[in-house]
Amino acid sequence: MSDAVLLGAPVLLPLAAAVLAFAGGDRLRRGVTVALCAGLALAAALLAGAAWNRGVITHHVGGWLPPLGILLRADGLAVLMVIMNTAVGIAVSVFAAGYFGGHDEGHAAGPHGRTALFWPVWFMLWGALNALFLSGDVFNLYVTLELVGLSGVALISLAGTKAWPAAMRYLFVSLLASLSYLLGTALLYGQFGVLDLAGLGRAMADVPAARAAAALMFVGLAAKTALVPLHAWLPPAHAGAPAPVSAVLSALVIKGSFYLFLRLWFQVFPVLTPAVLAQAVGLFGSAAILWGSALALRQSRLKMVVAYSTVAQVGYLFLLFPLATGAAASVAPLAIAFHAVSHACAKAAMFMAAGGLMLAYGTDDIRALRGAAVQASAPALAFAIGAMVLIGLPPGGNFTAKWLLLSASIDTGQWWWIPVIAAGTLLASGYLFRVLTVFMESSGSAAPASAPRVSLAAPALVLAVAALLLALAAPAVTGVLERAPAVGLPALAGGPS
Amino acid sequence: MTPALLYGLSGALLVAIGLTGAIASRSLVRRILGFNVLGSGAFVIIIAFARRVAGPVPDPVSHALVLTGIVVTVSATAVALALAVRLGDEEDGRHE
Numbered sequence: 001m002s003d004a005v006l007l008g009a010p011v012l013l014p015l016a017a018a019v020l021a022f023a024g025g026d027r028l029r030r031g032v033t034v035a036l037c038a039g040l041a042l043a044a045a046l047l048a049g050a051a052w053n054r055g056v057i058t059h060h061v062g063g064w065l066p067p068l069g070i071l072l073r074a075d076g077l078a079v080l081m082v083i084m085n086t087a088v089g090i091a092v093s094v095f096a097a098g099y100f101g102g103h104d105e106g107h108a109a110g111p112h113g114r115t116a117l118f119w120p121v122w123f124m125l126w127g128a129l130n131a132l133f134l135s136g137d138v139f140n141l142y143v144t145l146e147l148v149g150l151s152g153v154a155l156i157s158l159a160g161t162k163a164w165p166a167a168m169r170y171l172f173v174s175l176l177a178s179l180s181y182l183l184g185t186a187l188l189y190g191q192f193g194v195l196d197l198a199g200l201g202r203a204m205a206d207v208p209a210a211r212a213a214a215a216l217m218f219v220g221l222a223a224k225t226a227l228v229p230l231h232a233w234l235p236p237a238h239a240g241a242p243a244p245v246s247a248v249l250s251a252l253v254i255k256g257s258f259y260l261f262l263r264l265w266f267q268v269f270p271v272l273t274p275a276v277l278a279q280a281v282g283l284f285g286s287a288a289i290l291w292g293s294a295l296a297l298r299q300s301r302l303k304m305v306v307a308y309s310t311v312a313q314v315g316y317l318f319l320l321f322p323l324a325t326g327a328a329a330s331v332a333p334l335a336i337a338f339h340a341v342s343h344a345c346a347k348a349a350m351f352m353a354a355g356g357l358m359l360a361y362g363t364d365d366i367r368a369l370r371g372a373a374v375q376a377s378a379p380a381l382a383f384a385i386g387a388m389v390l391i392g393l394p395p396g397g398n399f400t401a402k403w404l405l406l407s408a409s410i411d412t413g414q415w416w417w418i419p420v421i422a423a424g425t426l427l428a429s430g431y432l433f434r435v436l437t438v439f440m441e442s443s444g445s446a447a448p449a450s451a452p453r454v455s456l457a458a459p460a461l462v463l464a465v466a467a468l469l470l471a472l473a474a475p476a477v478t479g480v481l482e483r484a485p486a487v488g489l490p491a492l493a494g495g496p497s
Numbered sequence: 498m499t500p501a502l503l504y505g506l507s508g509a510l511l512v513a514i515g516l517t518g519a520i521a522s523r524s525l526v527r528r529i530l531g532f533n534v535l536g537s538g539a540f541v542i543i544i545a546f547a548r549r550v551a552g553p554v555p556d557p558v559s560h561a562l563v564l565t566g567i568v569v570t571v572s573a574t575a576v577a578l579a580l581a582v583r584l585g586d587e588e589d590g591r592h593e
Binding site: 067142150175189 | 536545581
């Protein structure tokens with residue numbers, strides 16, 4: 001299989017499907033959805049197999065070389081992200097078919113009602129995320145960032161009137177962040193005359209333009225990743241969106257901008273990212289873990305708890321920078337790979353479970369969900385398993401991630417991250433057990449207005465269990481990261497096995 | 498002062514004006530216009546960099562970038578305006 005197909009298919013299949021889903025009727029749309037899920041699963045598997053056997057795969061689109069041409073490349077980290085995007089995306093698609101198919105409340109009927117618009121926009125977002133993970137030049141990455149942001153806004157606005165202010169706010173933050181990133185790109189091109197990540201990394205020098213570019217790009221991407229203190233837009237947007245959209249935004253979209261942050265940090269700007277800056281980024285991450293969790297404890301709506309938990313979980317991702325910057329070998333990148341994938345599966349499962357409960361009970365007010373463990377056992381179980389994973393209980397993926405982060409802290413003598421990780425775990429237990437206790441209360445439990453549907457709970461359960469068993473995939477994750485190493489990331493030092 | 502520098506400074510000025518409008522305005526439409534000015538400022542800066550190559554022909558890559566960027570900002574403006582119109586209708590409905 002040619003590299004053009006291997007790298008092009010994960011991007012082009014969803015975009016083609018988006019056009020078909022927009023132009024065609026309901027029946028065509030259903031067929032397209034099934035075909036797309038199968039096609040993307042196959043494409044991700046082929047790409048993973050190729051990277052496993054041959055290492056990093058690259059392709060110059062149309063045969064044009066940089067700086068004019070667009071470089072696509074898949075290393076181990078990109079392959080993992082594409083697999084995550086594909087797996088979570090398929091589960092969300094199955095869920096969305098049930099979610100939008102079964103109820104009409106607030107969703108206009110007809111082929112081009114709001115519900116029908118979900119599919120083309122979601123496919124666009126799906127493909128744009130794959131493009132983000134596979135692109136190798138900073139300008140193309142700007143385009144993918146905008147595609148992801150704009151389709152995210154459109155998807156949030158599908159929830160109807162109440163979600164529009166949150167969607168507008170998300171749009172403004174997203175645009176400001178992208179333009180900040182674009183200005184950084186302009187400065188880099190003006191200074192170095194190249195746009196591909198590899199070329200920029202080679203040419204990088206400590207000059208004022210490069211420093212300004214780094215500041216503009218990192219701040220823009222931190223805002224898009226909702227790193228505290230730039231997080232205020234996230235909870236209303238993620239909690240106000242329809243449940244399948246919440247799942248996609250919290251599980252996948254956040255990872256896109258973080259992934260780009262990571263790429264720039266290790267591949268493009270290593271000469272401009274001294275240890276002291278890495279410590280500062282780690283401090284913001286710690287603040288996110290503590291502050292996000294503290295706010296999650298105070299929420300009265302289930303979806304707001306899950307959304308604030310995303311603010312907290314994003315914090316762990318940013319601990320990568322103090323732990324891995326400047327190291328020749330580190331387990332921190334492996335920890336972050338585990339955390340990103342595990343959080344994606346668990347968080348998507350929890351938002352889908354919350355959506356299922358919301359449809360059944362007509363509200364996501366936590367007090368109204370008394371006895372859900374019995375009355376709506378399937379979504380409640382999916383939520384509980386996702387919660388176990390997020391807290392970091394073994395054998396969930398977050399357990400592996402936290403274990404590796406702790407050992408990286410000890411290896412590098414940075415003991416101060418250990419109490420942060422411990423406190424984050426305690427707080428997560430707090431805000432999640434607070435919900436689970438209500439689920440299990442029998443006194444005053446009310447039957448849901450409508451029976452929870454299995455078709456909604458099944459994809460949530462599958463993802464939650466996948467996150468719970470992620471530790472079993474450790475050899476595969478370690479293997480692909482070692483066989484197709486990402487430029488600039490420290491080598492993996494020992495695995496969990 | 499070279500023309501390229503003049504263009505670069507004008508771009509920076511546009512960025513400053515646009516940023517002010519995008520952040521400080523109360524009206525949604527003014528904020529969206531602010532984003533447009535901000536984007537145009539960035540594009541003017543990129544075009545100014547087209548003179549970085551020696552010789553009579555400016556760097557074509559800058560122009561390709563700006564053309565792509567314009568398409569992106571037009572789409573962003575369309576999404577923003579559509580949302581602003583709906584929000585406006587919503588508010589009118591509430592006041593009536």
